[in-house]
Amino acid sequence: MNAVQIEHLTKVFGRFTAVDDLSLEVPAGQVFGFLGANGSGKTTTIRMLTGALKPTSGKARVLGVDVAKRVEEVRRRIGYMSQRFSLFEDMTVDENLRFYGGVYQLPPDVFAQRREYILQMAGLAGREAELTRNLSVGWRQRLALGAATIHEPELLFLDEPTSGVDPIARRRFWDLLYELAESGVTLFVTTHYMDEASHCNRLAFINSGKLVAQGSPRELRAAHGNVSLDEVFAILEARAPQIAS
Ligand SMILES: Nc1ncnc2c1ncn2[C@@H]1O[C@H](COP(=O)(O)OP(=O)(O)OP(=O)(O)O)[C@@H](O)[C@H]1O
Numbered sequence: 072m073n074a075v076q077i078e079h080l081t082k083v084f085g086r087f088t089a090v091d092d093l094s095l096e097v098p099a100g101q102v103f104g105f106l107g108a109n110g111s112g113k114t115t116t117i118r119m120l121t122g123a124l125k126p127t128s129g130k131a132r133v134l135g136v137d138v139a140k141r142v143e144e145v146r147r148r149i150g151y152m153s154q155r156f157s158l159f160e161d162m163t164v165d166e167n168l169r170f171y172g173g174v175y176q177l178p179p180d181v182f183a184q185r186r187e188y189i190l191q192m193a194g195l196a197g198r199e200a201e202l203t204r205n206l207s208v209g210w211r212q213r214l215a216l217g218a219a220t221i222h223e224p225e226l227l228f229l230d231e232p233t234s235g236v237d238p239i240a241r242r243r244f245w246d247l248l249y250e251l252a253e254s255g256v257t258l259f260v261t262t263h264y265m266d267e268a269s270h271c272n273r274l275a276f277i278n279s280g281k282l283v284a285q286g287s288p289r290e291l292r293a294a295h296g297n298v299s300l301d302e303v304f305a306i307l308e309a310r311a312p313q314i315a316s
């Protein structure tokens with residue numbers, strides 16, 4: 072089964088096309104890297120897949136469900152760690168987890184179990200009463216990951232989950248992502264870090280809202296003369312105007 076199936080997805084803002092006839096598939100169980108420069112349309116695509124934004128045209132199925140028709144079911148079964156907002160800074164660790172437990176209407180016993188698991192997973196046990204704004208970025212991101220997975224989603228969207236995080240905390244964060252992937256969760260992740268991209272099963276590059284290349288990290292490097300992923304990215308960026316026109 073495909074966890075995500077997009078056909079000719081397009082989003083136009085006024086006279087500007089942010090996502091342009093995008094078609095792609097993400098098989099269930101994969102760690103899928105969605106790459107592109109600033110403004111290439113990654114967040115806009117994710118917002119359409121999560122039902123936050125209505126496409127101008129085209130179709131999206133998430134976990135086999137048509138997002139346009141059954142958005143509530145999609146929302147129940149996915150998690151979303153957004154690029155800008157995930158946590159309330161002026162609430163404690165515990166209050167943030169309670170908020171998300173409430174959003175997903177977890178029964179008290181299930182919530183208690185998930186809360187315990189997440190505090191352990193994030194390394195935040197004993198810090199439940201701390202204000203979220205006082206946590207360093209790395210801890211905050213792990214808490215946000217916990218909050219986004221409190222209802223045990225089958226598919227998790229992560230929009231630049233590690234931006235601003237130091238290299239060691241990024242590695243720790245990716246260890247958590249692998250654990251999730253091993254438990255069967257499909258991960259749809261955007262990143263500007265090519266070391267992270269190299270850890271994905273499959274990658275798609277978009278530019279000006281258009282798909283310009285996809286494949287495994289190894290396939291993409293081989294297709295460009297076995298250069299590094301950083302160089303693949305640079306090559307695809309440089310070529311973009313021709314593709315876009
Ligand atoms: N609501 C909106 N109204 C008008 N333009 C928008 C809107 N949302 C996004 N855009 C534009 O669409 C383009 C794609 O934005 P998007 O946020 O999807 O890019 P991105 O790939 O996520 O970039 P980044 O890597 O910086 O997060 C940008 O030029 C952005 O300014």
Ligand SMILES: [Mg+2]
Nearest residue numbers: 113114154230
């Ligand atoms: Mg974005």
